[in-house]
Amino acid sequence: MTKRTLALSLAAALAAAGLVAALAPITGYAETSGGGPLKAASEFSSIADAKERSKAIFAEASRVLTHPRCINCHPATRSPTQGEDMHPHVPLMIAADSSMGPAGLACSTCHGAENRGIVGSRLKSIPGNAHWQLAPESMAWQGLTVGEICRQVKDAERNGNRSHADLIKHMGEDHLVGWAWHPGEGRSPPPGSQPELAALIAAWVDTGAECPD
Ligand code: HEC
């Protein structure tokens, strides 16, 4: 792709983004437990029953998983969503054949290896990461309850054949997970930090990886 076509497709995306405010936000994603810093697992030690403690720890971690920075990339359909209100991606992207985007309009056409600032636009930056792509269909989270997300995330048939140890590693080390706390100007990060999320997931596994109802 030449610089000129890239500039043109970005211009089209930005022009269309002006219409975004008129679109209704997607609703029905998992409710989060309110604001404030991400709690550490130790703050749940007063829950004597390990099963109940495990559920409460996952519910706390779900404040990250259901944050727009994560869930925009784990949508219900094969189309990513954008922004704090999780409106459909502008221009509409359909990653049906490949998580990297349709032939001719790969995600990497616009999403570079790093976040990129945009001067003089309402959009302050375009998010970027070398691994930018949509989460697979089996890992869709939008529209699910926290309990449903939990059961799906620990189901090896749907989570990319990951063991509990793999999940801790993915949450703690994956590049796209890490991007959420460095999302570029104009976007808010989820609560806590990537190591704090990994520590909560490890505590959830230690207490039996129980899921909220
Ligand atoms: C740019 C898109 C993108 C963003 C942003 C993103 N993910 Fe993902 N996520 C993916 C992709 C792609 C995979 C599949 C990776 C694989 O299987 O190797 C995935 C897989 C996962 C998995 C594997 C298990 C499963 O069932 O989903 C977890 C857990 C996960 N992501 C957590 C997160 C969390 C937590 C955040 C935010 C802090 C996040 N992701 C943000 C794209 C994204």
Ligand code: HEC
């Ligand atoms: C034509 C350019 C273009 C293409 C192609 C493109 N994007 Fe985007 N994308 C953008 C722009 C510009 C933004 C920033 C818009 C905003 O923040 O309002 C964005 C934002 C996003 C966001 C929102 C991040 C957040 O948390 O707010 C996600 C998720 C996303 N894109 C995923 C994808 C995926 C996955 C693909 C490929 C299947 C893709 N995009 C292809 C231009 C593009």
